Amino acid sequence: xxxxxxxxxxxxxxxxxxxxxxxxxxxxxxxxxxxxxxxxxxxxxxxxxxxxxxxxxxxxxxxxxxxxxxxxxxxxxxxxxxxxxxxxxxxxxxxxxxxxxxxxxxxxxxxxxxxxxxxxxxxxxxxxxxxxxxxxxxxxxxxxxxxxxxxxxxxxxxxxxxxxxxxxxxxxxxxxxxxxxxxxxxxxxxxxx
Amino acid sequence: xxxxxxxxxxxxxxxxxxxxxxxxxxxxxxxxxxxxxxxxxxxxxxxxxxxxxxxxxxxxxxxxxxxxxxxxxxxxxxxxxxxxxxxxxxxxxxxxxxxxxxxxxxxxxxxxxxxxxxxxxxxxxxxxxxxxxxxxxxxxxxxxxxxxxxxxxxxxxxxxxxxxxxxxxxxxxxxxxxxxxxxxxxxxxxxxxxxxxxxxxxxxxxxxxxxxxxxxxxxxxxxxxxxxxxxxxxxxxxxxxxxxxxxxxxxxxxxxxxxxxxxxxxxxx
Numbered sequence: 001x002x003x004x005x006x007x008x009x010x011x012x013x014x015x016x017x018x019x020x021x022x023x024x025x026x027x028x029x030x031x032x033x034x035x036x037x038x039x040x041x042x043x044x045x046x047x048x049x050x051x052x053x054x055x056x057x058x059x060x061x062x063x064x065x066x067x068x069x070x071x072x073x074x075x076x077x078x079x080x081x082x083x084x085x086x087x088x089x090x091x092x093x094x095x096x097x098x099x100x101x102x103x104x105x106x107x108x109x110x111x112x113x114x115x116x117x118x119x120x121x122x123x124x125x126x127x128x129x130x131x132x133x134x135x136x137x138x139x140x141x142x143x144x145x146x147x148x149x150x151x152x153x154x155x156x157x158x159x160x161x162x163x164x165x166x167x168x169x170x171x172x173x174x175x176x177x178x179x180x181x182x183x184x185x186x187x188x189x190x191x192x193x
Numbered sequence: 194x195x196x197x198x199x200x201x202x203x204x205x206x207x208x209x210x211x212x213x214x215x216x217x218x219x220x221x222x223x224x225x226x227x228x229x230x231x232x233x234x235x236x237x238x239x240x241x242x243x244x245x246x247x248x249x250x251x252x253x254x255x256x257x258x259x260x261x262x263x264x265x266x267x268x269x270x271x272x273x274x275x276x277x278x279x280x281x282x283x284x285x286x287x288x289x290x291x292x293x294x295x296x297x298x299x300x301x302x303x304x305x306x307x308x309x310x311x312x313x314x315x316x317x318x319x320x321x322x323x324x325x326x327x328x329x330x331x332x333x334x335x336x337x338x339x340x341x342x343x344x345x346x347x348x349x350x351x352x353x354x355x356x357x358x359x360x361x362x363x364x365x366x367x368x369x370x371x372x373x374x375x376x377x378x379x380x381x382x383x384x385x386x387x388x389x390x391x392x393x394x395x396x397x398x399x400x401x402x403x404x405x406x407x408x409x410x411x412x413x414x415x416x417x418x419x420x421x422x423x424x425x426x427x428x429x430x431x432x433x434x435x436x437x438x439x440x441x442x443x444x445x446x447x448x449x450x451x452x453x454x455x456x457x458x459x460x461x462x
């Protein structure tokens with residue numbers, strides 16, 4: 001859940017998206033790799049991290065371009081078969097980014113598109129996650145976005161914990177502090193006559 | 194749209210109090226992870242915490258990672274050990290006065306009811322034999338299994354901690370159970386069938402589901418699905434937010450099938 005201090009949120013906001021500058025900006029030529037002097041002129045297409053783009057959009061200095069992962073081509077791919085699409089390659093924080101972008105971009109269909117994607121992938125993931133076999137997992141895992149990965153891990157770890165408990169074993173665990181045996185160093189005095 | 198139902202622990206009051214410690218499924222309307230319990234200091238389950246009243250054990254729920262699961266499997270087992278079982282002691286002992294209650298004087302060959310942890314301890318020391326609970330007979334279990342297989346949407350009423358109780362009895366008192374192998378395999382089958390029902394029910398969750406009602410689900414099963422279900426409901430809620438989906442007038446989705454178990458009692462709120 002998005003939170004100011006949430007680590008995933010911070011990393012997610014660091015994703016780059018394309019923006020088009022509406023105003024000229026001086027002194028920030030760093031942002032535009034193709035600028036000669038130290039400024040960005042109006043109408044230039046630059047890649048910015050999301051948090052910066054968001055703020056600038058509020059100040060109406062840029063307009064945000066739809067990221068590649070929501071383009072029509074990707075959407076068609078996903079509509080064809082949602083479960084097989086490798087979301088991590090496109091954008092590891094697919095859903096979060098989508099949710100954040102919705103109020104910023106003029107395209108209105110993103111929300112429902114996200115929802116449908118998630119629903120169809122969810123069904124597939126549900127069946128796989130609970131079976132908790134080590135073999136099927138590696139094939140499927142790289143395709144999941146970060147949020148789906150968390151979901152998957154949650155169910156898998158609880159299933160593994162249950163199986164481990166079921167298999168029995170002692171209920172007393174050795175505390176990790178009790179590591180190796182320490183040699184007690186007793187100062188040995190030289191025997192003196 | 195009030196289409197959701199709630200997790201209902203319809204057993205005794207004590208179980209309800211304990212279920213609050215298990216972190217009952219909160220309706221996921223909030224924007225925060227509302228199912229977190231405050232972190233309490235971790236206590237070693239096998240220490241003298243046994244003597245505490247069961248209600249205070251609910252505060253130990255924060256021992257495992259609060260993000261994923263409020264209780265780990267051994268903790269659920271620990272809570273299960275408060276269930277009463279019948280034992281037949283073979284020694285004479287005066288009554289044990291503990292914080293959680295008094296367990297009356299024990300006379301040889303006279304049955305009495307004690308909590309499971311006490312029964313296990315006495316059995317380990319060879320001071321009693323445990324009488325199998327009546328639900329754990331081959332006939333009853335076969336019957337339950339049959340009914341489980343026939344009703345794809347309902348769960349049969351079983352003791353809340355049946356998995357843990359059966360495991361503990363098999364560990365400590367397998368000679369007291371008749372037809373050990375049969376009972377064991379029956380319980381495994383029942384567990385599998387119920388779990389598949391849970392999974393197939395989960396497929397029907399959509400954004401409209403406010404809460405999920407799973408009647409007669411046991412403690413351990415709840416514990417397994419809890420993190421997944423919480424996250425799923427949160428994710429669905431986030432995605433189905435009407436702010437994001439601005440095309441609700443055009444979408445024309447048909448009403449998604451709501452997850453219902455047992456009777457369709459939609460509790461009006």
